[in-house]
Amino acid sequence: MxxxxxxxxxxxxxxxxxxxxxxxxxxxxxxxxxxxxxxxxxxxxxxxxxxxxxxxxxxxxxxxxEQDDFDKIFSYPIRVALVPSVFIGQFPKTISTEQIYSELMGLGFTHIYEIEHSVDILADQINPYMDDHDDSKPVISSFCPAIVRLIQVKFPALVENILLLKAPLDIAAIYNKKKFSDLGYKEDEIGLFYITPCAAKIAAIKSPVGDEKSDVTGVINMNTLYNKVYSGIKQNDKETCPVPTRKFLSPQNILWTLTRGESENAKGRSIAVDGIHNVIEFLDKLENEDLPHFDFLEMRACDESCAGGVLISGNRFLTVRRLHLRAEAAARKIIRGIEPEEDILTEKSFLLANIRVAKVKPRSIVKLDDDMLEAMKKMKKVHELLRHLPLVDCGTCGSPKCASLAEDVVQGNANIAQCIFVQKLLEKRKIFTKEESHQVLENIWGKEKFENKWNVELDF
Amino acid sequence: MHFQYSIEGGDFSRAGNASSQLKKLLKQLNVDSQLIKRIVVALYEGEVNIVAHAHRGTIDVDIEPDKVFIRLSDEGPGIPDIKQAMKEGYSTASQKVREMGFGAGMGLPNMLKNADKLNIESEPGKGTIVELTTLLR
Incomplete structure (x- = not known):
């Protein structure tokens, strides 16, 4: 198909x-x-x-x-900031959670919801899911949207292994929507704004892989909000407003978005891999069956998972440390008999009815053609071209590698003469003039890069 | 289309290189992913066999529209009793190799399971030739 x-x-x-x-x-x-x-x-x-x-x-x-315009939040009477725990984890110890919450409320949010509360709904579902899917082991976490997409395009045979349960963010969004609908608010009065640590989550909200439509209303980049909150605290110019107290999260939930957050919860043999290049290497081995058996793979595109997200302002290792300290403090509270506050559990059956996502479809970028005979012809051409390319992967042709230029040429998206080595050869054989070579390079690199910026004749 | 890979005996860190390369080619050719898996798993077992037992070897791959033919030939100790070697769990791997997680005696049986045709010729003291054929579609 x-x-x-x-x-x-x-x-x-x-x-x-x-x-x-x-x-x-x-x-x-x-x-x-x-x-x-x-x-x-x-x-x-x-x-x-x-x-x-x-x-x-x-x-x-x-x-x-890209993100939504911050002022978009004011189109909604209910303005919920869906905040992942790494947001607060970025701030130094000298800044209290109350200060951060106060700034968020001061900026215009009416409610703050820490997304990891929804882990209580999800965590219990993963192990039964794995029992039901013994034929598609290892089950690969769907938490990181960049990894889901990576599997779709680069490892199409592994889409069957992707965990088809919603991520904590989506569950948190459904819960908040239900909560405020039950209070009598109409759908267009509820604004759920996700504070994102990465680009992949935004893409997943704007065009979800397995779902038709996300319940998240808008996205605000975490670095934008970090700057607003941090400068607000430094300038201390806002009137203090009533601050909701932060609800008590369990240690497992606090650490969920960090590396090993999910894998520690999975029963059987599990492993966590972070960093997209490490993930690629690992999935390559998985395809070759060059790995021992695993039941569950947690894979995150960023080094140190969400603490290393591209929109995180703080240092990833400090963020991880702070979240671990918070988890340890939470563990001590539990020992003292204090229970985590999980209001979300009151909607458990409703959320569980909505926790599945549709099958993820492969969309390979690797294949040269849908038709195998055609693909073989193209592959022959690619290998023929590669024999003439220098294999230095210099990028001067405008493609990242010699092999990608060869493919681009065969797919009709580039010309072999874009290779500077090929140009020299063509010039030597008098097939190309110097001017023709120059024109090719100008098409790739633009006129500007060839302007004589010193305004003098260069003497070589 | 013909491709050739050479294998060095004892170099476990590179075992799997040829299978990875071939997998990439088959993906580019839009071969069914389940078939790719069978081919790659069979070849990987063959690669590990050469690395674990032989001095060196060569892998020749011929991709045709209807089949993939792989020939693994090595210079090595050979297999004195092929029938016995085909039994699951039978292994002559050294303790050192087993400690590395190889040598469970599943290599040849696994290759048989994942190929449409398996042909083994061996001359003790000289080497072994394994030929794997997988039919496409």
């Missing part, structure tokens, strides 16, 4: 006016989704998995992560 190619929503956008066409992003992209054309980086929508590696690598901040 061949699915019609549909464009995917991406949170990552390249600002053409800022991009200097430097190849940093192209070189780090794990799915080879970036090419340089006319001096600018261009993102391929079907290949990008919104991991954000390009965002980290860009030296001139030309890559942005």
């Amino acid at each position: 061949i699915e019609p190619v549909k464009e995917f929503h991406h949170a990552l956008k390249i600002r053409e006016d800022v991009c200097i066409g430097c190849t940093h992003c192209m070189k780090v992209c794990p799915t080879e989704a970036i090419r340089i054309k006319n001096g600018k980086a261009v993102l391929s929508n079907n290949r990008c998995v919104d991991c954000g590696e390009c965002f980290r690598a860009c030296p001139v901040l030309a890559i942005i992560i």
Whole structure:
């Protein structure tokens, strides 16, 4: 079955006016989704998995992560900030949770909900799910949307292994929607705003993989809010407003979004892998059956999971440490007989009825053609071309690797003469003039890069 | 289409390289993922056999529209009794190899399970040739 190619929503956008066409992003992209054309980086929508590696690598901040306009929150009488625990974990110890909550309320939110409360609904469901899916072991967590998309495009045979249960964020959104609907608010009066640590979550909300529509109303980038809250606290210029007290979270819930947060809960043999390049290496081995048996794989695109999200302002290791300290404090409270406050459990049966997601479909970017005979012809051409390419992966052709240029050429998206080595050869054989070579390079890199900026004749 | 990979005996860190390479090619050719899995698992077992037992070996892969043919030939001790070697659990692997998690005696049986045709020729003291054929679609 061949699915019609549909464009995917991406949170990552390249600002053409800022991009200097430097190849940093192209070189780090794990799915080879970036090419340089006319001096600018261009993102391929079907290949990008919104991991954000390009965002980290860009030296001139030309890559942005789109978010909703903050003032959008004021269109709703109920304005809930759906906050992951890493948000508070970023702030130094000298800033109290009350101060942070006070700032959030001061900015205009009417309610604050820590997303990890919903882990109480999800955590109990994973082990029974694994029992029911013994034929698709290891079950791979669907928590990180960048990983789900990575599997779709690069490891299509493994889509069967993806856990088809909603992530904590979605469960938290459904719960809050239900809670306020029960209080008599209409759907268009309830604004649920997710404070996101990464681009992948935004993409997952705007075009969910297994669900038709997300219950989250809008997304606010965590670094934007961090700056607003931090400067608010530093300037101390707002009137203090009534602050909701932070509800008591269990240690397991506090640590859920960090590395090993999920795998520690899974029974049987489980393992946690973080960092998208590590995940790729691991999934490659999994496909070869070059691994011992596992029941559950927790895979996160970012190093140190959500604490290392691209929109996290604080240091990831300090954030992890603070959350561990918070979890330890929570564990001590439990020993003293204090129970975590889990209001969400009152809606357990409703939430469980909505916890499943539809099957995830593969959409391979690896195949050269749907038809195998055609693919074989193309592969022959790719290998033939590769024999003429220098294999230095310099990126001067505008593709990340010699192999990707060869594929681009065979797919009709590039010309072999984009390779600077091929150009020299063609010039030597008098097939190409110097001017023709220059024109090819200008098409890739733009006119500007070839201007003589010193305004003098260079003497070589 | 013909591809060739060479294998060094004793180099466990690189065992699986040829299978990974072939897997990439088969994915590019849009071969059914279940078939890819069978081919790759069978080849991986063969690769590990060469690494664990032989001095060196060569893997020749021929991809045709209707089948994938893999020939693993090695210079090594050979298999004195092929019938016995085909039994699940039978292993001549050294203690050192077993400690590394290999040598459970499932190599050849697993290859048989994952290939449509398996042919083994061996000359004790000289080497072994294993031929695997997997029919596509």
